[in-house]
Amino acid sequence: MSRSSNRKQEIYKIDWHLPAASSTAAARHISSDLFVLTYGVLVAQLCQDYPSDEDVNKCLDSMGYNIGIRLVEDFLANSGIKKCRSYSETVDIIAKVAFKMYLGITPTTVGANDGGNGFSLVLDKNPLVDFVDELPAGRPTLSYCNLLAGVIRGALEMIHLPADVTFIQDILKGDDVTEIGITFQRRVDDKKSKKNK
Template structure:
């Protein structure tokens, strides 16, 4: 599917969700849940097509998300900054966000709508499939008047493998 068709279809989806749900929080949750479902399926395609090596730190994972995954699926490369001393909190700065190519502003009365919340769900779902729990949220959004679009990723913990352990 061409990127333009995907972006237009996504815009129609968000518009329909705004009609279906009164509260922005409900639309945001729906987009996150939908993205999560995409992320848990997309990770297999990503690993198969990218031939990435095993990452040994959260900073390597954040770089991989920005430099490989975003480039592969959205055609952009966000910059990555670590925002804490523990090294588990990162920001992805998107100078260009292809999901908003045809969007000039948020719908009237929808100031708390997180239009691209699908991306947070995709990242969170993909990370969970490689046994990493993470919190992923939008920190800044150009659609809300910010200078840049910024996605925050906080790596919470490594999840336990779901295999039975010997006692």
């Protein structure tokens, strides 16, 4: 009996760490590669569990949403960002700060629609598809990176900016780039009219 309890104590004493020569950047690179590989396994498992692409897309969006509502606190604490004054400023912060912090890329932002509440993030390189050449067979409507849409939607909702977030273009579907559309649910005019009342 005492021998097995000593063994348990030894297991907990193992010092798990990266080699001292590794830098923080190398540690982040290792974890991002691990995340991308793990994400691929997750999507493959969901494709086995759910027969329809729509169900897989909803599940990925829901998972991303739950990540986003928790991640926004970390983002605000570590980025030092203050309150944004406009939707375009918010989208710029998402592209230039949030994507850089968590995925190591900086998407291009495409300006507002006529209502001033719709924008796009264009990703020339999408790290989530680094190890993926094409969508799984028989899954033409699968939105492989729908987790990202959910993360953005959840984070925006937590800062009281509800938005619809969808994929407009997808490299895995033959497009040249990945484009994520963000449409804020309140129009700019709505916000101004509420302030004037």
